[in-house]
Amino acid sequence: MAGMDSLYMESVLAELQEVLPGSRISKIYQPAAAELIFKLWNRGSTWRLLLSCEPGRSRLHLVEGSYPNPPAPPRFCQLLRARLVALTDLKQLPGERIVRLSFVGANGSNYQLQAELTGRSANLILVDEQGRVVDALKRIPAEHGKAAILPGEQYQAPQPLAGQLLDNGIPEPPDGLDASALEQWLLAGVRPMSRLLARDISQQVASGRSPRQVLADFAERRRSRDNCFAIVSLEDRPQLLPFKLRALTGKDLAIFTSASAGAEAYYGEFMTSSDQHGPAGEMRGLLKKTLKKLKRRQERILGDKRALGQAADLRQQGELLLAQLHLVRSGEKSITVDNYFLQPPQPITIALDPRLTPQQNVERLFRSYKKIKRSREHIERRLIETEQELLWLEGISLSLAEAQGGEEFLAIRNELAEQGLLKGKKANVVQRGAKGVAGVRKAVSPGGFGISWGVNNRARDYVTKNLCQAADLWFHAHEMPGCHLVLKRGDRGDVPEEDQLFAASLAAGYSRGKNDGIVTVMVTEGRWVAKPKGAKPGLVTVRQFQTLRVAPLRDPGDTGARE
Template sequence: MDDLQIEAMLHELSPLAGCAVGKIHQPADDLVVMRLWTGGRNLRLLLALGQNPKLHLSERTFANPFHPPGFCRLLRARIARIQGFARAGRERIVRIDCAGPKGDVRLYCELFGPVGNLVLADAEDRIIDALKRQRKGTENRLLLPGRPYHLPNARQMISLFERLPEIPASCRDADSFRNWLTTTLWPMSGAQAAVMAAEVEAGQTAQEVLETFRRQLLAGQFHPVRMMADGRERIVVLPPAAKRDKKARSLSHLLDEKSSPPNGTEPVEDARREIDRALRKQEKKLRRRLVRIEAEKIQKEGHVLVRQQGELLLAQLHRVKKGMTSVRLTDYYRQPPGPVAIPLDPSLTPQQNAEKYFRLARKYQLSLEHIERRQRETLDELDWLEEIRLYFEQAATPADLTEIRAELLAAGLLAASCREPASRRRPTGTPALNRAKTPSGFTLLWGRSSRGNDALTTRIAAPHDFWFHAKGVPGCHLVLRRDSRDIDVPKADLEYAAAVAAGWSRARDEKSVEVMCALTRDIGKTKGARPGQVTVRRFRTLRVSPLRLQPEATTLEND
């Protein structure tokens, strides 16, 4: 929120002074929702402190955590009624004056910087606690319990609430006027300055534009609208007269509709960033693990050489004496035989040194089996992540992001915002599927997520249905349904289904793709495998050109 949006929001929230606080929730780490009772209706005040922090009323509902976090419990214990809203200093800070069972408190909403913050202080501005404690920085900005709360240093700008400044003679054109507005006056925003500069460019004088703006600001004549400003659509709270017929219901309404939550707690953009960050972090972790495993594998693959050294010691034991640190023996495994130096433990007898090499060889061999198993598991997890990445790139709706996020949460790759029972973190509901028809009318179904693929292959597909998957690349599981195994499917329909499977795979941009075709009865699932990971016992391949078909949405209940 910019400075002018904060002024407009304070004007909008001023009638709520004296309302009761029914409940306070913290659906996410950087999101607090206060349920207010005005005496006639319930409202939700949203305090979003993530990227682009903001404060406004919201009509959205939120999935609340099973156990409220500590800061949320503190707010519940100290806040029972809102006494008023005010601006704190010239920074983007809103002070909410509150009353509670333990006396009056002040909740400072810091809406500046990369991310926002909430600071709860007593009536003497001594910090009770902060949503995000700040232990580093200047002495005045340490946000820790027990310390006094200080506002940031005031910006040295001319306040329009105090006086109307004279416009310098140097501001002769729209660009210089706009630059003067943003660097000299407070409150001001880049979008508002662009709108006012456009009015000057249209023929009005800069003095007229500034006087009109200040008069509307002091009178609180805010009319928030979406309009083009500075080359893109922005929210402007004091638009020109020509735009005032497009008034929205409120600034809260405009801010609320910008965020369409995929899971009831986060805007779509935040969910995308969170999922992308989790995928990149896990992919990087697994690739580092593969490098370490490969190095260990190379070392342990020397178990044959270690065993040979033990056998050479046994065969030439008469040449080894206790106390030797190494011995040169004839290596009969080389052609032609040649000398080889074998390190020894001087504290062991010759027989014990040979046994030590045999034990080490057995240990290496067992370790190698374990390493190869870890390598297979890591590669399988990378394949699964690559499939998740594909569905993430193809996600077209908030529901798709919700499905992906729930799957990552269940896999432990995303931390729950607040502590919840495991049952609340498992993916629930029916996964969405895509549906289409072949030229001959056979039904095609394919998954929109790994969980959807898993459900389709293991639960909904009949043993006699045909199953398709792009070979060697991440992609959907596609099933061509038929009523019985006695029904013949034309080759053209099989190739059509294979083309759709290729179109919904990582190879969708290739000219020709090899696709596996099998009966569902030949598809198996290994115990402990992740959703969507299967084994194919028998299959044939079809080479087709990918077809990116636009499907109908369906769910398992429909089938």
């Protein structure tokens, strides 16, 4: 994955310039070694601006997700907090991956934060009014003829890139260039330009269009901001684009309404950050936190359920106390009476509230009995809801561990957003029938039976509802999160034991028990599996089943993560 290119950065800057100039700084924090987040307030809204110098992921854009805020700010972050008060302007150097952010300081002085988002050499440098370096995220001594980036040194901007700016006119490419040579000329001679769009332009020229016409068309799209922010799969690799491709053929994975939303999803969900922060890390943290909260709620509800057993005892105590009320004296903390519900009667001690009269103590016991009795239905309902939510979240956790590529991460992100657990808007994931369902895997059994399974909740629902027919065999690890797996029986009648064991082993291999020695797997016909109305994604009911005990098996060609 490469850092943000100058073309995409241009689109992000256009968005930022509409909402950020004039913002006051609420907070600055550093969630990772090479990342800063500015929390800004402007026009009644709060904005979070991310600046990242991480190699291969250097970029800037707005973010909506939550990021960790270390209790002790690192050196550079602490300096920025002390010096900067408000953001006044943002400007991108034409055709470059360098952005100058202008700030006003606490004493009215002016500062510039030079965001050099240039790949491995990316850096953030705070410069004062005299052009001197106040400090930098990465302090760099002078070497190989390059100026030092150290406090007190005069700041020297990087040398501008070669090539003609599109804002200054459309350059004329040399005659006789083939597609590869034209692509290299575009990268070296035209700014701004990205590697993927250079290839797309060269392919348009190779198909017969004139180079000048294609460049003029692209320049007009850029000028009019005819953007389409999308994550596209090309050669099995996800790519972040600010414009639609005209010649190259790729599969749209997700389309976004803003440049920042696309960048946050692309750099967050594709799991290449060594720091594991951002939206992908947020999903893991969110799941861990929510599971912990649900398990605490489950314990409380189970405690309430255990208290239901006291209802009969409270009623008995109330009746015994009422029958022997003449023995009770005001102010007593307890009384021992005969329990006539036992034969022969046995003494029983009943706790009293000394602040109440004997009659009020009787009424207290009957009130407690009725309250517990009324709450029984509510407790049972809450317990079922909590257990289903736990099953769903445990399935999401397994899905995250199994996810391969951005399309599957986006499917998980969207599911969490739909259920209200993840902040931010759901991405518009493009789907085309079966091929558009992220997370469906396929294999063939030793006897030639087709097998399909889903490794995230949407894929599980698709496999169970769309692929599984009444006579097909359906598999799932018993009493643990796992994939929904279907063995297509077709018109072949009985399925040999070898094929059933193979399918069951795959179901075990794509479950939480994938690292266990032996896993118990349910097997049933599709007719006995149903999706309850209103159930969360990935949850089904199974009316009858048999079990097989097998060793977990993974598809040899699968590169999914193992816990």
